[in-house]
Amino acid sequence: MFHYGVDYYPEHWPEERWPVDARMMAEAGFNVVRLAEFAWSKLEPEEGHFDFDWLDRVLAILSDHGIRAILGTPTASPPPWLMAKDSGMFRVREDGQRVTYGNRREYCPNHPLYRDHSCRIVTAMAEHYAGHPAVLGWQIDNEFGDRCYCPVCRQAFGDWLAQRYASLDDLNLAWGTIFWSHVYNDWVEIPTPVQTGGAPNPGLALDYARFCSDSYVEYQKLQVDILRRQCPGHLVTHNFMGFRYDQIEYYNLARDLDLVAWDNYPRTQWGMGADVDASAPALGHDTMRGLRGGPGGQNFWVMEEQSGPGGWQMVSVPPRPGEIRLWAYQAIAHGADAIIYFRWRTARFGTEQYWHGILDHHAQPGRRYAEVKQMGDELKHIGEIIQGTRLRPAVAMLQDYDARWAFQIQGNNPGFAYPRHFQEVYRALHARQVGMDVVSPMHDLSSYRLVVAPALHLVSPALAEKLEHFVAQGGVLVLTARSGVKDPANNVVNQYLPGLLAGLAGAHVEDYDSLPEGARVGLEVELPTLDRALTLTFGEQAALNLPCESRCATTWCDILVSDGAQVVARYSEEYYAGRPAITLNSYGKGQVVYIGTLGPAALFDALAPWLLALGGVQPVLRVPAGVEVAERWQGESSLLFVLNHTGQAQEITLPRAYRDLLDTGKAVDGQVTLPARGVMILA
Ligand code: GLA
Ligand code: ZN
DSSP, rough: OOOOEEEOOGGGGGGGHHHHHHHHHHHHOOEEEEETOHHHHHHBBBTTTTOHHHHHHHHHHHTTOOEEEEEEOOSSSSOHHHHOOOGGGBBTTTTOOOOSSSSOBOOOTTOOHHHHHHHHHHHHHHHHHHTTTTTEEEESSSSSOOOOOOOHHHHHHHOOOOOSSSSSHHHHHTTTTTTTGOSSGGGGOOOOOOOGOOOOOOHHHHHHHHHHHEEEEEHHHHHHHHHHHHHSSSSSEEEETTTOOSSSSSHHHTTTSSOOOOEOOOOTSSSSOOOOOOOHHHHHHHHTTTTTSSSOOOEEEEEEOOOSSSOOOSSSOOOOOTHHHHHHHHHHHEEEEEEEESBBOOSSSSTTSSOOOOOOTTTOOOOHHHHHHHHHHHHHHHHHHHHTTTTTOOEEEEHHHHHHHHHHHHHTTTTHHHHHHHHHHHHHTTTTTEEEEEOOSSSSOOOOSEEEEOOOOOOOOOHHHHHHHHHHOOOOOEETTOOOOOOTSSSOSSSSSTTGGGGHHHHEEEEEEEEOTEEEEEEEEOOOOOSSSOOOOHHHHHHHSOGGGSSESSSSSEEEEESSOOEEEEESSSSSSEEEEEEEEEEEEEEEEOOOOEEEEEEEEHHHHHHHHTTTTSSSSSOOTTTEEEEEEEEEEEEEEEEOSSSSSSSEEEEEEEETTTTTEEEEEEEHHHHHHHHEEEE
């Protein structure tokens, strides 16, 4: 069964309303809700006095309507009575200030008392709901995140370091503490990198980021262990925050769960542009799918899918008619096996009273309800067909949390941000209708033809060897500037850049120019004719002679020396005019492209068809700009999702006959018109 549903907060509404809600949910086609993840003060109003009666009654009503539940463990938002016990449980921020009560996520994940109380409420809930037929599983906490710098964490950091380093001598050597006389004689001398300490030692700061991430992984594991013990038949997940969140090593956080779920808000008050860049949610989905599983990743759930305008203080641009359904199908196209909207009815009170759900405050069904109901009707027919299908991309992008943290500590250039750079490269490839995995550098790469690793900053000998093997076997690897700069301790390597990857690149960086804001350095580009069969369209061929707005470098210029690589682009300006900027090297059966700059985005757009052609990767279907195509496979057959993200109808030319599963299986062939924000699922 395809899971389709909504996040529901019955505790916000009178009990008489619950049966009406349940009926309307069932009519919309919902079969699952998430409940209780912020209900600690109702589940345990006073210490040790648990009240599950209300939740039992909600579950009974929902269950009468064929709806089952994911229960949230309520630890993201502790009740005041708990936090009044010990102010030491409040998190300390990087600026050294202790958080106070009033929002949520105020706790320190390492505090023993907070851990005890978390385990108590989780145990009580797990014991009560272990055999409950309406309970499907658990979401642990809610959107883990936020580093803590409190004294408890400082002590725990010392213990964590003592585990990681055999001795203080090793630690001093690894961090280079001789610099500015920071040599530590005792573990307790080691500080946390709070802002009052000034710009920290990069080795210490990176280890602190790793420690904070491990703290949440460990805190989550306490809850996982209880749930596994008490409720062996239940699934256990957490709601992640997509590509954009970068304070937790998500590969580790995903490890102890059954599946990854995430919260997808294509348009919120925080990014109030009128247009949604469809590559942004796509990147979120691909990143989440890549957190678990081998090639193609593991399908995921969307635990919170946007169903209305977001809003805390501001009210975001509402989803235009058709967008809620379009974004939900986009999620499915990228591997979602469940769509759960946030939220059922817009709250009348609290911080999120403008975060709109499917129903407005007045609860009368409107256009958003009609849209999710339409999709619910469709899923009744096609849910079974979608279930069990998986993605099978030939392209992978390597994203690395160590790199993200190293760049948080030292940004390198004010015009550079690793997530933005990554997104620009992703967007360029995504616009060419190729499926992509976004995976950790240590992932199994053997099934990919093209691997793109933007600014792969930290490289261990094991990673270098793995990439060498991938290319030697015939893979194409693409690197950009600031790759191979650091070792895993966050120290700069003592060789020409890109360090351990220089042999693969067949080129090295002799000098570099960190560019001031707005500066552009011209490029002369001559992309070599490919010996693989070129199957680019005429327009794409033309793009190979890069359009002039993309014939430049911004932010950073690596001044390269070829050690055998073919020069693909040279700088045409500056003291390094004529020196190589982009190279292509043959290595074993494969090839390596080194792009010695970090922008502009238009450069990656222009290079994308050539890079894909180098990897022999074909677009799934050729479609107009703004239309996205994605493919889910089962055995030898696939489902083709065609998604029109534009506000206009688009003409699509199909190369063969298909059935459109969303249009009663109607046969389609040749030229078809996809309405504005329309979706086709072709089989
Ligand atoms: C997050 C949280 C939800 C809610 C929404 C909207 O995704 O998990 O509880 O706060 O954002 O703000
Ligand atoms: Zn702490």
